[in-house]
Amino acid sequence: MEITFLGTSSGVPTRGRNVSSIGLKLPQRPEVWLFDCGEGTQHQLLRSELKSSQIRRVFVTHMHGDHIFGLMGLLASCGLAGNNHRVDIYGPEDLSGYIKACLRYSQMRFAFPVQVHGVTPGVVYEDGEFQVTCAPLKHRVPAFGYRVGERQRAGEFDVGKAQKLGIPPGPVYGRLKRGETVTLPDGRVVEGKDFAGIPQAGRHFVYCTDTIYCDQAVALAQGADVLVHEATFAHQDAALAFERLHSTSTMAAQVALAAGVKQLILTHFSPRYAPGNALQLSDLLAEAQAIFPHTALASDFFTYAIPRCQTTPAMAVGAG
Structure with missing residues (x-):
């Protein structure tokens, strides 16, 4: 499992950062899952190692424009490129109406099957290898965090x-x-079973944005290998975070610490911390690392391969 950040700015793009989107490349199958699709995401895909032709699922956190305005353009381009595989889209209930309105007023027609799924807390998708769950976050509009869990794999044959x-x-x-x-x-x-090596534990990826600190994010992220969490504001701008229901760097770190994750990656940064301003993103990183040392800053096109760990025989029961 490998995640690629396609946009790490909040609200508006900057010269160095596009708005929100992450691509998850699945192991051993030519398939990409997209999380959010801000304006310009299809351009970011062209500059990345990901292929839009491999996108099979899109998970939308909420209906704010910096998370959805790139979706219809991407789907239109995929159709013009001759893609004919089905794409499943998951998100808040209003997402279906938004897509229908875009189709109506642009007179666009999908050139391939598209299925929109309104999500509710719990399991939103699962197959033999993966399970995707979601939980409500705390924002100005209905918003969801997503967790992708890989099922435990059998050990290598001896x-x-x-x-x-x-x-x-x-x-x-x-x-x-x-x-x-x-x-x-x-x-x-x-x-x-006598010829099987130590089972390989399933990997878990969690994506939480947009939200202020909330217990639901902690529960969703429990024990995850990597948590991608928004950090729109620095700690000293906490008043703005509470006003706009976004997280500070320290709130994201507190979620990671309480959830016991292995790696925290911060994203969704306010443009106010651009180079030359009083506070820099390096300050946000230092704030978070003071609470949770295993923290990194995302940048556009940063790729993180989620490592696979072997589990112990005592843990080799059921699916991860």
Whole structure:
């Protein structure tokens, strides 16, 4: 799992930062999931290593323009490029009406199947490898944070052990890899679990914006490998944060600390901290690191590969 920041500014783009969007590249399948789609996201995709033709799902946090104004342009361009695969879009209930209005007044027609899903707290999507859940955040309009959980993977098949026991290679190896019980030609019965290495824990990515500090964000982010959290304001501008229901750098760090995440990445920065101003983004980073040391600042096109960890045998129960 690899995340690429396509926009890290809040409200309006700047010369160095576009408005909100993140691409999540999934492992072992040519598929990209997009989180928010601010104006200009399709241009950012062209400058990144991500391919718009691989976008299969879009998750929208809320209906503010800096998070959705790029969506229709991106979908239109994908259609003109000849894409014909289905795209599923998830977000607040008003998202469906917004898309229908855009289609009506622009006389646009989707050239491929598009399905819009209004989300409610809980599971919004799942398949054999991933589960996506959402939780309400605290903002001026209905807003949701998203958590992508990868299910636990079986450990690698121990070929050496199988060879030492005289088990011939072939279809039987495939059955053992799947954990099946196999009766060999000589009558021996072997268990697939006896040839499996340490299971690999599923990775978890959490995205929270726009919001002020709230308990729902802490609950959503519990134990995550990486939390991407907005940090619109510096700590000394907390009054603005409370007025506009955005987070400070210290609020984001407090969420990460309370949730016990492994890595915090800050994003959604106010342009007021641009180079040359009294406060810089480096000041926001220092504020957050004083509370949660494993904090980094996002920048446009910054890519973070979420590391995979092996779990212990005691944890090897059920899905991650």
